[in-house]
Amino acid sequence: MGGRNRSVIPDQVPRRQGPRQGSPIAEDLGSADLAVVGAGIVGLAYALAAARAGLSVVVLDREARANSASVRSFGVVTVTGQAPGETWRRARRSREVWAEVAPRAGIPILQRGLVLACRREEALAVAEQFVAGPMGAGCRLFSPREMEDFGVFAPGLAGGLHSPHELRVEPREALPRLAAWLETEHGVRFLWRTHVREVAPPVIETSGGRLRAAHAVVCPANDFLSLFPEAIERHGPVRCKLSMLRLPDPGWLLPASVMSDLGLVRYQGYAGLPGVPMLRARLEAEQADALADGIHLIAVQSADGSLVVGDSHHYGDTPDPFMDAAVEARILEEARSVLRLPSDARPVERWIGEYPSARVPAFIAAPLPTVRVVMVTSGTGMSTAFALAEEALADLVGLPAPVLAA
Numbered sequence: 001m002g003g004r005n006r007s008v009i010p011d012q013v014p015r016r017q018g019p020r021q022g023s024p025i026a027e028d029l030g031s032a033d034l035a036v037v038g039a040g041i042v043g044l045a046y047a048l049a050a051a052r053a054g055l056s057v058v059v060l061d062r063e064a065r066a067n068s069a070s071v072r073s074f075g076v077v078t079v080t081g082q083a084p085g086e087t088w089r090r091a092r093r094s095r096e097v098w099a100e101v102a103p104r105a106g107i108p109i110l111q112r113g114l115v116l117a118c119r120r121e122e123a124l125a126v127a128e129q130f131v132a133g134p135m136g137a138g139c140r141l142f143s144p145r146e147m148e149d150f151g152v153f154a155p156g157l158a159g160g161l162h163s164p165h166e167l168r169v170e171p172r173e174a175l176p177r178l179a180a181w182l183e184t185e186h187g188v189r190f191l192w193r194t195h196v197r198e199v200a201p202p203v204i205e206t207s208g209g210r211l212r213a214a215h216a217v218v219c220p221a222n223d224f225l226s227l228f229p230e231a232i233e234r235h236g237p238v239r240c241k242l243s244m245l246r247l248p249d250p251g252w253l254l255p256a257s258v259m260s261d262l263g264l265v266r267y268q269g270y271a272g273l274p275g276v277p278m279l280r281a282r283l284e285a286e287q288a289d290a291l292a293d294g295i296h297l298i299a300v301q302s303a304d305g306s307l308v309v310g311d312s313h314h315y316g317d318t319p320d321p322f323m324d325a326a327v328e329a330r331i332l333e334e335a336r337s338v339l340r341l342p343s344d345a346r347p348v349e350r351w352i353g354e355y356p357s358a359r360v361p362a363f364i365a366a367p368l369p370t371v372r373v374v375m376v377t378s379g380t381g382m383s384t385a386f387a388l389a390e391e392a393l394a395d396l397v398g399l400p401a402p403v404l405a406a
Contacts, residue, residue: 029191031212032058034397035204037196037227038219039063040070041381042374044178045094045389046217048101051186053399058189058211059179060196060204066175068221070381072244072353074298074308075171076257078383080114080130080139080163081267087361087380088135088269093387093402098167102174105181111168111300113256115142116161116263117153117338122279123261127161129273139163152252154338168257168300171382199227201370215396218373222356228373231365235358237377241319242311242353243327247335247345249305260338262287262296290330297334306348309335315357323350355379364392372396 033055036043043059050057077098082088102109118124130136142160147153153160182188195207199218204211222239224232264270265280283291294313301307312327328347335341358377362384365373372392376385390402 027209029204029206029209029211030058030189032056032189033214034058034393035060035199035201035211035213035216036219037061037199037204037216038221039066039175039179039190039192040068040219040221041175042070042221042376042385042389043217043219044175044182045385046219046374046393047182047188048097048178048186048386049389049393050397051182051188053393053397055397056187057182058191058213059182060191060194060206060211062193062195064192066179069353069355071171071175072242072351073171073379073382074257074300074310075110075169075174075382076114076298076300077167077169078114078380079165080116080135080161081259081263081269082380082383083268083361083378084135084272087378087384090384090387090391091380092165093390094384095165095167097386098169101178101181102167102169104185105174105178107169107174107177108303109167110170110303111254111257112164112166114161114163114166114259115147115150115256116163116259117147117261118158118160119156119261119337120279120282121158122275122282123264124158125275126264126270126273126279127159129275130161130270133273135269138165150255152250152254152340154336154340157338162256166257169382170302196227199371200368215370216372217392217396218371220373220375222354224356228365228367228371231367231373232375234365235360235363235375235377237356237358237375238315238317239319240355240357240379241314241316242355243323243331244308244310244351244353245328245331245347246302246349247307247309247341248348250307250339250341250345251305252340253305254299254301254307258297258299258338260297260334262290262334263298265291266294266296287334289326290334293327293330295327295330295334297331297338299335299339307339311353319354321352323352355381362388364388364395370396
């Protein structure tokens with residue numbers, strides 16, 4: 001992981017700010033080939049794809065910096081376990097883009113790969129079946145002894161599944177640094193604290209004035225009502241609430257991002273394997289409460305040594321903003337069953353993550369010929385946004401469609 005920086009708070013943010021509330025209205029905000037509404041990872045992915053295609057780009061966001069789903073996530077670019085077909089192909093392509101862009105934008109890769117720690121023999125059986133299949137290319141199994149030799153995993157595990165494909169960045173740093181790099185290296189213009197009232201190219205009406213743009217992409221995250229609500233409602237998204245924790249430095253380094261048995265029954269990439277029903281039956285007998293709370297373990301490590309651990313999944317039109325102590329206890333119980341955590345380890349930070357969820361992993365709506373509304377509705381924004389943006393931008397502005405691996 002390299003040297004440990006005690007801070008995980010970004011030390012740089014994009015410089016240009018939109019008009020502040022109460023400031024004089026700027027009547028003319030200039031023009032661009034593409035206006036992107038939303039500066040989360042999906043919006044930034046579109047800005048990158050458009051800039052690489054030679055288009056001028058303006059990104060608008062109502063906040064002073066990215067503050068929603070993208071920066072509240074684990075920052076794992078997950079390939080292994082993604083749903084077969086389109087999502088898996090997008091994840092592999094997005095991983096390629098992250099590997100290329102991160103060093104150029106000054107974004108450290110803090111972990112590489114994934115270790116899925118198998119607590120039960122039924123979980124190891126699923127892992128064996130996955131490695132033997134077409135989506136298991138490059139993956140391998142770890143024996144119980146190999147897991148012990150890492151010095152970070154709890155004793156008594158049945159084994160593990162290792163994937164070399166994953167990358168992990170610190171999202172609180174990665175998003176502002178990616179935006180700053182897009183501005184300085186690609187000429188993308190950012191208008192922060194700017195509310196978009198209407199998108200009707202060639203005119204974009206905002207709280208700061210009027211922007212002219214030939215095309216627009218709206219990336220609304222969990223805002224289903226401000227722009228094109230009818231187009232969004234057709235897909236029936238709801239909001240998914242996540243419980244997230246940070247634990248103090250345990251005194252050791254993770255070899256990779258970590259998951260556990262619960263992930264094997266949640267991720268769609270494993271769903272069709274013959275051993276999954278037996279694993280699910282045992283989990284329902286032993287961890288029914290965790291399944292009911294949508295818990296599956298993800299543990300990653302920040303540059304200061306602290307661990308980000310989670311998460312749970314609760315769905316609704318308006319999830320409450322409160323963290324349940326019982327849910328937190330179940331997340332910690334799963335983490336302690338997999339990792340050698342100090343007995344006195346207690347959360348030093350808590351937060352609620354949130355993303356849109358729907359029947360499909362992502363959707364692209366076309367409410368107007370020159371507008372696309374894009375929403376990743378499966379919690380895979382960090383993992384798939386770059387590829388999704390390349391595809392949708394090609395359709396919007398008439399570029400050749402990108403070719404994804406089979």
